[in-house]
Amino acid sequence: MRVLMLNYEFPPLGGGGGVAAKKLAEGFIKLGYQVDYVTTGFNDLKNYEDVDGINVYRVSVIGRKELSTATIPSMISFPFLAYTKACELCKINQYSFINTHFAIPTGPLGIWISRKFNLQNILSIYGGDIYDPSKSYSPHKKWYLKKVVKWVLSNSRYVVAESSNIKDNALKHYNIEKDINIIPLAYEPVIFGKINRESLGLDRNIFYTISIGRLVKRKGFEFLIKAIKNTPDNVHALVIGEGPEKDNLVNLAKELNISDRIHFLGFVSEIEKFQYLQNSDVYVLSSVHEGFGIVLQEAMQVGLPIISTDNGGQVDFIKEGKNGYLVRFGDVEALASMINKFEQDDQLKVNFSEYNKEEVKKFEDKRICKEYLGILG
Structure with missing residues (x-):
């Protein structure tokens, strides 16, 4: 075969x-x-x-x-x-x-x-x-x-x-x-060695959002940066990825006087990516539109709660109040409010974490491939 x-x-x-x-x-x-x-x-x-x-x-x-x-x-x-x-x-x-x-x-x-x-x-x-x-x-x-x-x-x-x-x-x-x-997209959990925040140069007292993707207009990272401006000083954003919008995003953070709270990490290895995910507090997807969002499966694997915009395939598996929350794209106030909600409630993160770790098992690669083969008869 x-x-x-x-x-x-x-x-x-x-x-x-x-x-x-x-x-x-x-x-x-x-x-x-x-x-x-x-x-x-x-x-x-x-x-x-x-x-x-x-x-x-x-x-x-x-x-x-x-x-x-x-x-x-x-x-x-x-x-x-x-x-x-x-x-x-x-x-x-x-x-x-x-x-x-x-x-x-x-x-x-x-x-x-x-x-x-x-x-x-x-x-x-x-x-x-x-x-x-x-x-x-x-x-x-x-x-x-x-x-x-x-x-x-x-x-x-x-x-x-x-x-x-x-x-x-x-x-x-x-x-x-x-x-x-x-x-849906097939997903197989990535095996990686867990490390602490200090090993990544992260502060144990900071609340970190994390976002992964190409720095292009569709990903809406400017929406995230503006939202961080409306959160407490102990809330920082980790951004993994490169792309043509990087200079604009760096300049936006400077204009808002929050450059020290927006951390552009560039490309990192697959293992490092999961180590950053595992040491973060909430995943934020700020895209104008997302076909599905494989990064959300990666966030679910490590048990991160998710805050996402509501236009795209992510609405199929983001269960409001169970594993994440959906906000309208461009609604900076709503996004900032959701980030603050998790920053203020540790138990909420714990509840969402267990749900996501179970939910991601539905995307197991062999299971998804069998659905493809079922089409052929």
């Missing part, structure tokens, strides 16, 4: 979509499948390597400049430049099915290969590939992108949305007659 996965992202390149696809690949491997994964090449990353049992093939694209974010030329060129490698693999291997990730830019590639080699194709859509309200060039706003996405959704044999919100947006904006399956 063998599966061909197509995705322009794969860690360390890209964001949550690459991480989610990798976890899905690991789940297929646990179920006895061999996984070949075609993705984007970059700088010194190897053209081929075995990563945790996944056969990763990287192809050169045009104009990729950063690990964290793709350029328009790199996305446009990926399906065309990856086509040859995908065909080569299909000629020497017998695949049970193809799993394509992102309607654009990868979607067309999945359709071309599935048709050429008569293979069933499952398209996984993530949110930003069909709808991103923070971007002027969101696919649903540009007629030419909208046309491509509609063609991809209509011509992919099966479509999986990671949340009800993504399914709703696909049906609403692309007017397709399609049965879209809802299957």
Whole structure:
């Protein structure tokens, strides 16, 4: 049994979509499948390597400049430049099915290969590939992108949305007659060595919020920074990630005179990320829109309560008053109030923590992969 996965992202390149696809690949491997994964090449990353049992093939694209974010030329060129490698693999291997990730830019590639080699194709859509309200060039706003996405959704044999919100947006904006399956992101707990705050340079007397993600407009980090301004001085924010908005966010913290309370940690290793999570008090997701939010699963693993904006897939599993709270994006006062609520009530954090540790088990990778296989019949 063998599966061909197509995705322009794969860690360390890209964001949550690459991480989610990798976890899905690991789940297929646990179920006895061999996984070949075609993705984007970059700088010194190897053209081929075995990563945790996944056969990763990287192809050169045009104009990729950063690990964290793709350029328009790199996305446009990926399906065309990856086509040859995908065909080569299909000629020497017998695949049970193809799993394509992102309607654009990868979607067309999945359709071309599935048709050429008569293979069933499952398209996984993530949110930003069909709808991103923070971007002027969101696919649903540009007629030419909208046309491509509609063609991809209509011509992919099966479509999986990671949340009800993504399914709703696909049906609403692309007017397709399609049965879209809802299957959440696979998640396998990360094993890491627990350390104390002092080892990370953190103060045991400070209340730390933590947020992880690319520093881009859609993530709404300015919302978080403005909220921290309206909390007591002992409340600090840890921000893990890099991106084009960093200078603007640093300057905003300076303007608000809270630079000493906003800690930009940049990229950290996977182990360090979980050590920071484990030593924080509450997770804050401030995004304008989030397809699902793999970072929330990571927060749940360590038992962090969650404060999140209410637009996106996170509404499927954030249970108000049980494992977190939802606030409207841009409502600085409401976000600050929720942060203060946890800062003032230690027992609340304990109650939410136990719930999240149990809830995250529902996303176990083998369980999610079985749902994918169930689609094929």
